[in-house]
Amino acid sequence: MPEFSAPQSFTIAEDASAVDSVFAHAAADPTLVVYKRKIGGRWTDVTAADFAAQVTAVAKGLIALGVKQGDRVALMSATRYEWPLVDFAIWAAGGVTVPIYETSSAEQVRWILEDSAAIDLVVENATHAATVKAVAAEATALRGVYQIEASDGGRGVVEELTELGADVPDSEVEARVAALKSSDPATLIYTSGTTGRPKGCQLTHSNLIAESKGILDSSLGTLLKTPGVSTLMFLPMAHVLARAVSIASFDAGAALGHTSDIPNLVPTFGEFHPDFILSVPRVFEKVYNSARAKAHGEGKGKIFDAAAETAIAWSEAQDKGGPGLVLKVKHALFDKLVFSKLRAALGGKCQLAISGGAPLGARLGHFFRGIGITIYEGYGLTETSAAFAVNTIGEQKVGSVGKPLAGNSVRIADDGEILLSGPVVFSGYWRNENATADAIENGWFHTGDLGSVDADGYITITGR
Structure with a gap:
């Protein structure tokens, strides 16, 4: 069976919990801005001391x-x-x-x-x-x-x-x-599944800490831990992905804002100016389709389509030795005409995006990387505390869902099913021993997803 294990880069103390960072931030840097909340139409800072209180x-x-x-x-x-x-x-x-x-x-x-x-x-x-x-x-x-x-x-x-x-x-x-205790349950997240009633997925404090540490120990953590960095959360916080990235961002000391006003998301980006965003593929698809439709409606469709093809070609060239002179010139031209305006629609400061929840098409991934906003696609389930694997800065294969986070292992069964183990894998379903036994066998979680893993550890999802 093909298998890959990512080295462990951290330990979790027995008395650690996911709430520790609240009081650690307040003690270490009381004035650190950990949240921004909109009050009376204006974004107002919330410091670590205020939040802990x-x-x-x-x-x-x-x-x-x-x-x-x-x-x-x-x-x-x-x-x-x-x-x-x-x-x-x-x-x-x-x-x-x-x-x-x-x-x-x-x-x-x-x-x-x-x-x-x-x-x-x-x-x-x-x-x-x-x-x-x-x-x-x-x-x-x-x-x-x-x-x-x-x-x-x-x-x-x-x-x-x-x-x-x-x-x-x-x-x-x-x-x-x-x-x-780190082994204590922190949350029960109910998953719909394909049959029967939703099951309560029990994640411990250790699971959530391992997820946060895994993200922050990757190259993505370099950005999250940069002083003054902020992000705007708009996915449902009831979803494990938004929750996990929120916790990791908070642990890193980034400032988080929130909005649920999806129809006005672009204007909110313009007010908040996030340095990175977390989203799902359909939001990125909407940004692309809306921009293309607008360009065609204004009689600039040919320019946009040519720019899109240039962005995709430029991104693809990054994986093949770099773009040639002609492509560089075309890319620079379209950056002024098109790409800079698309970046402005995401607030103007956005350096990268994290995508999860569903597969991101390779073409869409290349397009956004080509305009200057690399989307790092990840893979995970509620049962793996959100991201199990993710493409990161300097370690990315467009079309794959990345490599396992630190301390986690992936195995491909003989029938092609993806099996996972490691510190982010859940402890079991709440009051449902039978479902737990069906899902976890000899320490390996059976995802139900089909895929492959290459020699470098990059996972590719092929079906279910």
Whole structure:
């Protein structure tokens, strides 16, 4: 069986947890800008000290509610600043976060709440609260539902929990954090699968830390750890990919912003000016198709198409010894006419992008690399804490999904199935031993995907 293992580059302490970086940043550099949140139409900095204080305050409120070590707390919201705030606070209280997509149906919400036995639920708004109300009676463990956005003159969850936990000493949060073990579950993420009810994928603090360290120990980490770097998160935070990259970015000290206003994404890029972005192929396809349609609509279609072919040829030449003189001249010309405008549409500062969730076509990958924004494609599943493999700076094969992150191994079974093992691989499905046994055999996770791995470790997906 073809197999490749990436060397281990880090260790994870037994008492480590995914929330440690919140307090480490606050202690090491209190003024470090870790988030940017939009208030009154303007992006406002949130420092490491401010964020740690807010996490502590919300965690104290959760403790006052009665959240105990290992209790599940569900979170149903679109992508916004309060998402990571509540997520980290749940961990600081010793709890386990159960993300729920804000687009979930009442039946999906019912099953997740019932199966996870979540004791409390934080929703974004009154609409979500109404969805939950219809099924709350069947979620017998659920005690309370709290809204991020206040309604009817009430208080939002952050204000409410801060007030509720005012009498809880900070030392209680410190004790809860100190009691966490890296082997403790950090989150239950429900995966739809192809048959049956969604299964709760149990990821430990160690899984999330390994994912973050693997990303940051790769060459991508060089950019993420550059002082002053920022990124704008717009994918659903309930998805493991957005969550994992958010955690890695936070650990690196990058400043994160959030938006769920996808129709106005391009104007938001222009306001925020991200240095890198995380997305899925359909967003990159939309950027390309929209630019092409606009050019054709303005009678500049031939120029755009010629520029696109030049970008693709220029990128392909990078893998074959470099472009020749004629191609260099054409590329420079189209950079002024076309490519610079496309880069401006992504905020003007974007140096690279990370793509996951679905295959990115090689032609689209070459196009974006040709205009000056390299898209590094990765591969992973919820069961591998998001990215298991990723193309990185200086180590990229367009068309592949990259090499395994540090400490992870890939094997191709005789029937072509991709098998994975390593520190990012999950511990099992929540309360579902049979499904766990079917998925993990002799320490190898059976992905159900078909593919190959070459001698350098680059994985290519061929089917399922």
